[in-house]
Structure formats: C-alpha cells, structure tokens
Amino acid sequence: MLQRIGRYEILDRVASGGQGTVYRARDTVLDRVVALKVINQNIEDDPAYLEALQREARLAARLDHPNITRVHDFQVEDGIPYIVMEFIPDALDRQLRGNQRLPWRRAVEIGLQTSRALQHAHEQGVVHRDIKPQNILLRETGAAAVSDFGIARAFVSSTRSQTAGVMGTPAYMAPEQWAGGAVDGRLDQYGLGIVLYEVITGSPPFQGDSMEALYVQHREAPVPPISNSLQVPDEVESIIRKTLEKSPGDRYGSASELADALEGALTGGAAQGPRTEVSPPPRREPPRPEPAAAPPARPPRSRPQEPDFGGSLLIMMVSIVVIAVVLAIVMAAAAAVAG
Ligand SMILES: Nc1ncnc2c1ncn2[C@@H]1O[C@H](COP(=O)(O)OP(=O)(O)O)[C@@H](O)[C@H]1O
Numbered sequence: 360m361l362q363r364i365g366r367y368e369i370l371d372r373v374a375s376g377g378q379g380t381v382y383r384a385r386d387t388v389l390d391r392v393v394a395l396k397v398i399n400q401n402i403e404d405d406p407a408y409l410e411a412l413q414r415e416a417r418l419a420a421r422l423d424h425p426n427i428t429r430v431h432d433f434q435v436e437d438g439i440p441y442i443v444m445e446f447i448p449d450a451l452d453r454q455l456r457g458n459q460r461l462p463w464r465r466a467v468e469i470g471l472q473t474s475r476a477l478q479h480a481h482e483q484g485v486v487h488r489d490i491k492p493q494n495i496l497l498r499e500t501g502a503a504a505v506s507d508f509g510i511a512r513a514f515v516s517s518t519r520s521q522t523a524g525v526m527g528t529p530a531y532m533a534p535e536q537w538a539g540g541a542v543d544g545r546l547d548q549y550g551l552g553i554v555l556y557e558v559i560t561g562s563p564p565f566q567g568d569s570m571e572a573l574y575v576q577h578r579e580a581p582v583p584p585i586s587n588s589l590q591v592p593d594e595v596e597s598i599i600r601k602t603l604e605k606s607p608g609d610r611y612g613s614a615s616e617l618a619d620a621l622e623g624a625l626t627g628g629a630a631q632g633p634r635t636e637v638s639p640p641p642r643r644e645p646p647r648p649e650p651a652a653a654p655p656a657r658p659p660r661s662r663p664q665e666p667d668f669g670g671s672l673l674i675m676m677v678s679i680v681v682i683a684v685v686l687a688i689v690m691a692a693a694a695a696v697a698g
C-alpha cells in the first residue's frame with residue numbers, strides 16, 4: 360500500500376469508487392487528518408481529463424456550507440492526480456448495508472440538509488450530477504456532508520469514460536441525464552428523490568437487469584407506491600414523487616423550494632403522525648377569538664357609595680337634642696341674670 364503521497368502520510372484505505380481510491384491520511388504540514396481521493400488513472404496521456412478535474416476541484420473548493428464536504432487541495436504527483444478533502448467518518452450507503460432502512464423522519468432530515476447543500480451549490484452555478492448514498496457522507500454529529508460536486512462532469516472528459524455523454528450512476532440518474540441533453544439543478548432533485556425513496560423503503564424505485572431496461576423505467580415507469588406498513592406520511596411521499604417527475608418542469612422550482620417542503624414535513628402536518636393513524640382526530644375546542652392586543656388594564660372599580668339613610672337620621676336626632684339642651688341652658692342662664 361502507498362505510504363505517502365506528497366506531504367500526506369497514508370493512514371488507511373477507506374474504499375474504492377468509480378474514479379479512484381479514497382484514503383484516510385495525515386497532512387504532515389498542518390498536522391490534521393484528511394481524506395485523499397487518488398484518481399486511478401495516469402493523467403499524462405489524458406490532458407483533457409486533468410483540466411476538467413482541476414476545473415471542477417476549483418469550483419468545489421469555492422463551496423462553503425456546513426452540509427458540503429470541504430475540498431482543501433488538488434495536486435498531481437507523478438502523473439497521478441488527487442483531491443484532498445475534509446475526512447468525514449461515515450456515509451449514507453454504509454448505514455443502508457444489508458437492506459437496512461432508516462425511519463422516515465431521519466431520512467427527511469438528511470434530505471433537508473442535502474437540499475440545503477444543493478441550494479448553496481446551485482446558487483454558485485454548480486450542479487452535482489451524481490447524488491447517491493455514497494456521496495452523502497455523515498459527520499459524527501449525524502449531519503450530512505455532500506461530497507464530489509462536479510466530479511461526475513469531469514469524468515466525462517476522460518478517455519476512459521465508457522459512457523461518453525452520460526454521467527452519474529444509473530440507478531439515480533434522471534431521464535434528462537440519460538438523454539445527454541442540457542441539465543440544471545433540478546437533476547439533483549431527482550437523484551435525491553431516488554435516495555430518499557431507497558433510504559425509506561430499503562430499495563430504489565427502479566431496478567433493471569440492463570442499462571436499457573433501467574433507462575426505460577426512469578423515462579416511463581411510474582414510481583411504485585410506498586408500502587402503508589412503513590407509516591410514511593402522505594406529505595412526505597408526495598414530496599418524493601414531485602422530485603421524481605419525469606420532466607424537470609414538474610419538479611420543484613429550486614432546491615430551496617424542495618428544502619422548504621421537507622422542512623414543512625418535519626415540523627408541520629407530517630409531524631402529527633403517519634397516515635395510517637386510525638384514531639379519530641382529537642376533539643378541538645371551538646376557536647377562541649384572540650384579541651389583537653391585551654385590553655388596557657383598568658383600575659379596580661370602587662363600589663359607588665350608597666346613601667345610608669339609617670345612619671343620617673340618628674345623627675340628625677342627636678343634633679336636635681343637643682341643640683335643644685344648649686338652648687334650654689342658655690335661656691335658663693338668661694332668666695337667672697334677668698331675675
Ligand atoms: N471525504 C471523505 N471522507 C471520508 N470518506 C470518504 C470521503 N470521500 C469518500 N469517502 C468514502 O470513500 C468511498 C469511495 O468514494 P468515491 O471514490 O467518491 O466513490 P463513490 O462515491 O462512487 O463511492 C465513498 O463511498 C465513501 O464511503
């Protein structure tokens with residue numbers, strides 16, 4: 360096995376994919392762990408491929424988003440090109456090994472983060488073109504980190520590419536990508552729709568014995584319904600169906616719209632429960648009109664003073680008696696003086 364390439368010390372081999380081998384390595388200058396994707400093709404006899412790889416790596420390096428795997432560097436060593444990336448410990452395809460499924464809520468969460476990543480890339484004019492579980496890496500926190508933006512396009516420039524004009528991975532490829540015409544970001548929605556369907560049900564919607572059979576399915580076959588036993592809310596299933604529309608014009612207008620729909624499914628109606636719920640809906644209290652603002656606080660009203668006739672009469676009689684007594688004393692005194 361390789362011991363070292365450039366300034367990177369190889370720690371272990373992670374996996375081999377379509378275009379190369381990925382290693383976990385240590386950057387001896389910055390002393391940090393990175394991932395190296397070593398393209399398994401000597402580039403010296405294929406300058407167009409080298410140029411395309413360099414261009415795509417440059418575009419990918421510009422992307423700066425928490426749900427995108429960071430590209431640190433692109434180098435060529437003895438005619439072998441390699442891409443230096445952030446090392447991400449897990450990947451969605453590993454979580455699906457052995458026909459595993461994920462709960463719909465977790466799938467939608469990963470789908471939401473992936474569509475935010477796509478939204479960021481599309482805004483910079485970068486279409487991924489190869490969305491599949493192997494390219495949705497997972498950080499230790501569980502957050503998605505989409506990798507390999509644009510690499511599929513570079514591969515088409517390679518003389519070794521068997522399917523010139525076609526790029527991507529057949530099970531995830533939208534009809535317009537098979538046709539080899541012009542594509543835009545809505546292509547990535549389709550790839551993500553296939554991923555979500557696969558993650559939730561355990562297998563992709565279209566499977567074929569040959570490339571031709573697979574193409575016919577992507578182009579013409581309806582998406583098989585998701586089994587009721589999986590308790591996936593209707594809202595989630597209809598979002599997936601919209602991303603899998605045959606014509607890009609029938610999908611969401613942008614990855615941002617798709618992200619909003621997925622977010623709505625997580626926090627809104629779908630969060631209430633799956634469609635198989637048979638219990639009656641909870642009884643709602645009649646809506647109480649909410650005042651626009653709280654009424655101004657009024658001081659407690661003092662009770663109005665009621666006239667107390669009983670008390671006044673007593674005071675009056677006592678006063679008359681006092682006045683009469685005083686008058687009698689005054690008159691008696693006057694008579695004594697006169698007498
Ligand atoms: N930056 C990375 N950090 C950690 N593992 C990675 C990274 N990039 C790719 N891998 C792993 O290496 C495997 C091979 O990657 P790649 O060569 O891109 O082929 P593919 O994406 O077709 O599987 C991926 O499936 C993934 O598990």
Ligand SMILES: [Mg+2]
Pocket residue numbers: 376493494506507
């Ligand atoms: Mg990859």
